[in-house]
Amino acid sequence: MPEQGKNEIPSKLEKLWHSTSHVMASAVKELFPEAKLGIGPAIKNGFYYDFDVKQPFTPSDLEKIEKKMKEIIARNEKFERKEISKKEALELFKNEPYKLELINDLGDEKLSIYTHGKFTDLCKGPHIESTGEIKAFKLLKTAGAYWRGSEKRPMLQRIYGVSFREPKKLDEFLKKAKEMEERNHIKLGKELDLFSVHPEAPGFPFIHGKGMVIWREIEKLWEEEHRKLGYEIVQTPMILKKELWEKSGHWDHYREHMYFVEIDGVDFAVKPMNCPGGILIFKEKRHSYRDLPIKMAELGTVHRHEKSGVLMGLFRVRKFTQDDAHIYCTEEQLKEQIIEVIELTMRLYKKFGFNEFKIELSTKPEKAMGSEEVWEHATQALRNALEDLKLEYVVNEGEGAFYGPKIDFHIMDSLEREWQCATIQVDFSMPEKFDLYYISKEDKKERPVMVHRAILGSFERFIGILIEHYGGAFPLWLSPVQVKILNVADRHLEYAKKIGKKMAKQGIRIELDDRKESVGKKVREAAKQKIPFIVVVGDEEEKQNSITVRDRFGKMEKNIQVSAFIERLKNSIEKREN
RNA sequence: GCCCUGGUAGCAUAGCGGCAAUGCAGCAGACUUGUAAUCUGCAGAUCGUGGGUUCGAAUCCCACCCAGGGCUCCA
Numbered sequence: 001m002p003e004q005g006k007n008e009i010p011s012k013l014e015k016l017w018h019s020t021s022h023v024m025a026s027a028v029k030e031l032f033p034e035a036k037l038g039i040g041p042a043i044k045n046g047f048y049y050d051f052d053v054k055q056p057f058t059p060s061d062l063e064k065i066e067k068k069m070k071e072i073i074a075r076n077e078k079f080e081r082k083e084i085s086k087k088e089a090l091e092l093f094k095n096e097p098y099k100l101e102l103i104n105d106l107g108d109e110k111l112s113i114y115t116h117g118k119f120t121d122l123c124k125g126p127h128i129e130s131t132g133e134i135k136a137f138k139l140l141k142t143a144g145a146y147w148r149g150s151e152k153r154p155m156l157q158r159i160y161g162v163s164f165r166e167p168k169k170l171d172e173f174l175k176k177a178k179e180m181e182e183r184n185h186i187k188l189g190k191e192l193d194l195f196s197v198h199p200e201a202p203g204f205p206f207i208h209g210k211g212m213v214i215w216r217e218i219e220k221l222w223e224e225e226h227r228k229l230g231y232e233i234v235q236t237p238m239i240l241k242k243e244l245w246e247k248s249g250h251w252d253h254y255r256e257h258m259y260f261v262e263i264d265g266v267d268f269a270v271k272p273m274n275c276p277g278g279i280l281i282f283k284e285k286r287h288s289y290r291d292l293p294i295k296m297a298e299l300g301t302v303h304r305h306e307k308s309g310v311l312m313g314l315f316r317v318r319k320f321t322q323d324d325a326h327i328y329c330t331e332e333q334l335k336e337q338i339i340e341v342i343e344l345t346m347r348l349y350k351k352f353g354f355n356e357f358k359i360e361l362s363t364k365p366e367k368a369m370g371s372e373e374v375w376e377h378a379t380q381a382l383r384n385a386l387e388d389l390k391l392e393y394v395v396n397e398g399e400g401a402f403y404g405p406k407i408d409f410h411i412m413d414s415l416e417r418e419w420q421c422a423t424i425q426v427d428f429s430m431p432e433k434f435d436l437y438y439i440s441k442e443d444k445k446e447r448p449v450m451v452h453r454a455i456l457g458s459f460e461r462f463i464g465i466l467i468e469h470y471g472g473a474f475p476l477w478l479s480p481v482q483v484k485i486l487n488v489a490d491r492h493l494e495y496a497k498k499i500g501k502k503m504a505k506q507g508i509r510i511e512l513d514d515r516k517e518s519v520g521k522k523v524r525e526a527a528k529q530k531i532p533f534i535v536v537v538g539d540e541e542e543k544q545n546s547i548t549v550r551d552r553f554g555k556m557e558k559n560i561q562v563s564a565f566i567e568r569l570k571n572s573i574e575k576r577e578n
Numbered sequence: 579g580c581c582c583u584g585g586u587a588g589c590a591u592a593g594c595g596g597c598a599a600u601g602c603a604g605c606a607g608a609c610u611u612g613u614a615a616u617c618u619g620c621a622g623a624u625c626g627u628g629g630g631u632u633c634g635a636a637u638c639c640c641a642c643c644c645a646g647g648g649c650u651c652c653a
Binding site for chain 2: 039040041042043044056057059089099102103105106111112113121122123124125141142143144145146147148149150151153155156157158160186190191197198199202307308309310311312313486488489490491516517518519520521522523524525526527528534536538539540548550554556
């Protein structure tokens with residue numbers, strides 16, 4: 001199912017989708033007259049409509065609704081707009097409690113209604129001319145959804161659907177949805193033996209050997225890039241005393257997401273964030289202005305209690321490892337530090353074939369700490385950094401954290417889905433709370449600016465994104481198994497082992513399939529594992545002291561020299577080619 | 579947390595009141611194989627957990643656990 005993100009709706013289809021939702025509502029009303037109407041907007045990938053019904057819709061209900069909708073479309077009913085007063089609206093929708101609530105919330109201005117056939121809905125429009133414009137549609141799924149998204153309000157039954165002006169487009173849409181299903185990281189994670197989840201630890205995934213290969217490769221790249229920029233890499237404890245969390249403010253504001261333990265009658269908390277620990281390292285010494293900026297990175301494993309219903313594979317978990325770093329610098333250094341982080345972010349993303357980003361700058365919210373002036377300066381530094389780099393970005397006014405402005409990065413994967421990963425946040429709060437300072441040129445105590453930043457976000461989630469982005473076919477440098485060696489018959493086993501050893505010695509990750517199975521079967525299984533190269537050795541290769549290589553796309557190269565092949569692989573791995 | 583759907587052998591599924599089934603994987607044997615499934619046989623399951631209804635429950639009911647899809651992209 002294409003992801004329901006908060007993207008803009010393709011404007012060409014918005015009207016059609018919205019109108020289809022009206023058609024669906026009219027079909028539901030015909031079939032279930034007692035259903036009360038919620039709302040029915042167009043969304044990123046289609047539309048939905050919420051209904052209050054006694055019995056949730058079943059799949060066979062959806063079929064009936066689809067059938068009814070086809071009749072309505074065949075009748076080619078016109079959509080007609082009419083403006084009415086609030087009083088008229090209240091009368092017209094007197095049996096629709098949710099509509100009444102909306103009407104009352106909309107103030108005293110004129111309201112508009114749309115009618116097709118016998119069905120009328122409160123709606124600002126616009127709509128298509130008539131129902132016949134809907135050439136293809138499908139109801140996709142049902143789901144419970146709270147009225148106005150509030151857990152305190154009634155749970156309505158939502159039906160999602162999609163529609164198009166050409167039947168061909170619907171086929172394409174369904175094909176893409178299937179492709180996404182195929183790439184689902186939970187499915188691939190199981191098939192490729194990358195990770196697993198167990199009832200014994202809900203929300204805490206187990207990373208298998210093959211998954212850890214990917215993890216470690218990312219970690220190596222991450223460390224290299226950070227060392228180059230002069231980051232020090234630290235590690236802070238997993239469990240820290242409750243007092244620390246009281247001081248940091250997490251106790252007041254984040255408690256319900258934290259895990260606690262009592263040891264010898266003393267309360268400890270499992271860290272949900274790395275910053276307080278990092279700050280203790282900063283405070284260990286006096287710092288001169290000459291030491292700044294101080295850049296401290298940590299692959300910090302954090303635990304956060306998430307509601308059971310939101311957990312999902314590697315995407316939403318209760319334990320994850322952040323590629324965290326904290327930068328302590330002066331206000332003057334802020335801009336160049338931000339530029340450095342942005343450049344690092346883009347450099348890292350490109351290694352994984354993410355070449356398109358969306359950048360968002362979030363500014364001061366209503367409830368915020370720190371003076372107007374400090375905010376202005378920091379926000380300007382972020383803005384200038386983006387502009388110096390000639391990057392396009394959107395501004396989310398008032399969407400920043402209470403403790404400072406931030407920049408977020410969204411990456412676009414191979415299926416054009418967006419993922420928020422990197423975040424760069426200025427923090428005025430922590431330096432205050434922990435009384436951080438450095439000694440200035442004038443021998444005075446000064447507050448440093450603190451920047452929190454994560455680039456990949458969480459290793460778990462990032463690996464999940466990579467699995468879907470590559471569809472499990474990782475580039476050579478990330479592949480858990482880079483070469484699978486197959487011997488044709490038993491008599492080639494010794495030679496196969498010799499070749500394998502030679503490759504392994506050079507750091508190539510190999511596996512040998514020495515089962516007494518047909519070559520066809522061994523190839524099939526290696527191919528299903530999406531292994532980049534399959535090496536086959538038989539009589540011919542042994543005679544020539546060579547190998548035959550088949551790549552992931554089925555391209556075969558006969559009788560090539562082992563050493564030449566190893567060189568080629570090493571070259572690609574070193575460059576981390578995509 | 580709430581709503582919906584689901585949980586049957588290592589994996590994928592069928593069965594939906596009356597003997598738990600099929601494919602893959604596993605094991606044993608035969609075949610010694612040349613680029614996406616060689617053949618035969620064997621073994622493997624307290625049907626998520628606990629309770630209830632029934633002569634009889636994988637199947638119906640209740641509770642719980644776990645997973646997946648959703649839970650203001652506002653008339």
